[in-house]
Amino acid sequence: MLAAHGVVKRYGAVRALDGVSVEVRAGECVALVGESGSGKSTLLRCFNRMTDPDGGNVMVDGADAATADPVALRRRIGYVQQDGGLLPHWTVLRNASLVPRLAGDADADARGAAALAWVGMDAGEFGTRWPRELSGGQRQRVAIARAVAARPGIVLLDEPFGALDAITRADLQTAFAQLRRELGITAVLVTHDLHEAALLADRIVVLRRGRVEQTGDADTLIRAPETEYVAGLVARARLGGG
Numbered sequence: 001m002l003a004a005h006g007v008v009k010r011y012g013a014v015r016a017l018d019g020v021s022v023e024v025r026a027g028e029c030v031a032l033v034g035e036s037g038s039g040k041s042t043l044l045r046c047f048n049r050m051t052d053p054d055g056g057n058v059m060v061d062g063a064d065a066a067t068a069d070p071v072a073l074r075r076r077i078g079y080v081q082q083d084g085g086l087l088p089h090w091t092v093l094r095n096a097s098l099v100p101r102l103a104g105d106a107d108a109d110a111r112g113a114a115a116l117a118w119v120g121m122d123a124g125e126f127g128t129r130w131p132r133e134l135s136g137g138q139r140q141r142v143a144i145a146r147a148v149a150a151r152p153g154i155v156l157l158d159e160p161f162g163a164l165d166a167i168t169r170a171d172l173q174t175a176f177a178q179l180r181r182e183l184g185i186t187a188v189l190v191t192h193d194l195h196e197a198a199l200l201a202d203r204i205v206v207l208r209r210g211r212v213e214q215t216g217d218a219d220t221l222i223r224a225p226e227t228e229y230v231a232g233l234v235a236r237a238r239l240g241g242g
């Protein structure tokens with residue numbers, strides 16, 4: 001469904017991505033894990049052309065992303081950013097129905113309301129509120145609703161639960177996992193947190209300095225780390241309360 005082949009992205013002297021290859025099968029959730037600056041967000045943004053690579057290629061649903069219209073691509077691919085990215089002067093319902101509305105869907109509000117219900121928010125109760133009138137967890141729920149309202153087959157998530165307290169984060173992780181299964185969404189999730197990756201993803205890609213260090217399911221990473229770096233990451237995650 002998604003693939004990066006030998007992707008290179010440079011920012012001046014920095015090689016944010018240095019020949020990265022990743023494949024994401026239909027219906028799968030793949031987590032991109034790595035320390036700050038390892039290239040996770042850059043790789044994520046290559047899939048919806050918010051960033052264009054300098055080398056290699058990116059495939060979306062069998063077609064080269066470089067030839068796709070970026071706006072059309074972004075309407076087909078849901079995107080959740082770290083801070084939610086809600087428009088502050090739009091109500092919750094208007095935020096949630098943004099993508100169907102941009103696509104000219106006459107039922108945009110109904111789709112937004114349905115998406116809010118999927119993430120456990122009643123449009124009657126929350127729809128007319130402003131983003132600033134929500135808790136951080138509620139805002140992230142709306143951000144997820146917005147990303148799925150147009151029923152995209154693919155959703156990209158950049159540290160969507162990072163800024164939340166542990167209980168809210170666990171609630172949202174469960175809600176997202178359920179929604180992903182129900183809607184059959186293919187997802188790429190950027191996270192610092194190996195626990196979160198193990199919980200939500202079918203496979204984990206460990207990035208380090210713009211390169212893939214190891215790809216595998218959580219069990220493989222834990223039982224058979226291929227590099228000292230991955231072994232260290234696993235050890236630190238255990239120390240961190242796993």
Ligand SMILES: Nc1ncnc2c1ncn2[C@@H]1O[C@H](COP(=O)(O)OP(=O)(O)OP(=O)(O)O)[C@@H](O)[C@H]1O
Nearest residue numbers: 011014015016034035036037038039040041042043
């Ligand atoms: N627009 C940009 N201009 C210049 N350098 C950039 C830009 N975007 C990213 N970089 C650099 O590319 C590298 C990878 O950044 P990226 O944001 O992909 O890392 P990350 O793993 O997502 O980090 P974090 O977890 O801190 O978000 C970093 O060295 C970063 O400073």
